[in-house]
Amino acid sequence: MKEIIIATKNKGKVKEFEALLAPLGYLVQSLLDYPDSIDVEETGTTFEENAILKAEAISTHYQRMTIADDSGLAIDYLDGKPGIFSARYAGLAKDDQANINKVLEDLTGVDELESRSARFICALALSIPGGKTKTVEGTCEGYIAMKQQGENGFGYDPIFIVKNLNKTMATLSKEEKNRISHRAEALEKLIDIIDQS
Ligand SMILES: O=c1nc[nH]c2c1ncn2[C@H]1C[C@H](O)[C@@H](COP(=O)(O)OP(=O)(O)OP(=O)(O)O)O1
Ligand SMILES: [Mg+2]
Numbered sequence: 001m002k003e004i005i006i007a008t009k010n011k012g013k014v015k016e017f018e019a020l021l022a023p024l025g026y027l028v029q030s031l032l033d034y035p036d037s038i039d040v041e042e043t044g045t046t047f048e049e050n051a052i053l054k055a056e057a058i059s060t061h062y063q064r065m066t067i068a069d070d071s072g073l074a075i076d077y078l079d080g081k082p083g084i085f086s087a088r089y090a091g092l093a094k095d096d097q098a099n100i101n102k103v104l105e106d107l108t109g110v111d112e113l114e115s116r117s118a119r120f121i122c123a124l125a126l127s128i129p130g131g132k133t134k135t136v137e138g139t140c141e142g143y144i145a146m147k148q149q150g151e152n153g154f155g156y157d158p159i160f161i162v163k164n165l166n167k168t169m170a171t172l173s174k175e176e177k178n179r180i181s182h183r184a185e186a187l188e189k190l191i192d193i194i195d196q197s
Contacts (some may be wrong), residue, residue: 006030007040007058007068012154017067019178020187031058047071047084047123048135055125056133063129067190071122071182073156075103075144077110086156100148100159107144113161116144120160122182124190134193138185142169153177 004026006017014030021028031037040057044050047070054068072086082089082103090098110116120140127133141163148158150170157170162180169177178184 001025001027003027003029003064005058005062005064005066007054007066010069010154013069013071013183015174016178016181016183017069017187019174020184024191034062037061042070042084044070044084047121048125048137050084051123051125051135052127052133055127059127059129065126065128068125068127069122069183069186070125071120073103073118073120073160075107075116075118077115077117078106081106096155100156103144103156103159104147111146113143118142118144118160120156120182122186124183124186126190126194134190136186136189136193138182138187138189140180140182140185 002025004021006014006028008014009031011032014032018028038057038061040054042050042053044053050070051068054070055066058068059066072083074080074083086099087094090102107116119142122138123135125133125135143161143163145159145161145168149168150158152172152174153170158168160169161167162169
């Protein structure tokens with residue numbers, strides 16, 4: 001069995017990676033399986049830089065093939081914010097509901113859905129001990145809803161209306177989200193790279 005560590009403590013991400021990678025024969029582990037793992041600071045200025053920082057630190061520490069995910073929400077009306085600060089937008093507690101509330105507040109008075117355009121961005125970095133780190137990116141286009149809807153997923157899913165589907169990400173099943181998400185798109189590109197190497 002091919003073993004891979006996902007360098008994340010985010011339960012929502014872990015579930016999605018498991019669902020996407022298990023059918024391909026990967027045994028997925030995450031930092032939730034290593035509760036006293038090292039803490040990697042996200043000091044980069046881009047999603048890609050942060051993904052590289054997390055992937056290389058963890059693959060070096062455990063000497064194992066590692067994927068890291070740095071992702072977030074970019075809102076056009078806010079010039080791309082919260083961007084790489086998505087997890088800490090409403091403070092270091094990384095509270096999903098507080099982050100949602102802050103975004104809805106930021107967009108108060110912006111009443112046209114077209115003016116609330118946004119995208120999810122996911123950068124993935126693959127680090128193999130002794131190898132050269134590879135990176136890919138995936139995106140998912142949409143709009144910030146006027147109010148939250150749905151219970152599925154995590155993070156900003158309840159306020160992200162997926163373009164063309166016209167419903168929030170949090171109303172999609174896990175399978176539906178994994179067909180269209182920024183994370184699924186990025187991972188598909190990464191699998192191609194792994195298969196070729
Ligand atoms: O599919 C998604 N659906 C909804 N929200 C999402 C998604 N993907 C990322 N997001 C949000 C969650 C968090 O506010 C930020 C990620 O921040 P990010 O630093 O990459 O992850 P994190 O700190 O939660 O876990 P970790 O760094 O251990 O991987 O973007
Ligand atoms: Mg983080």
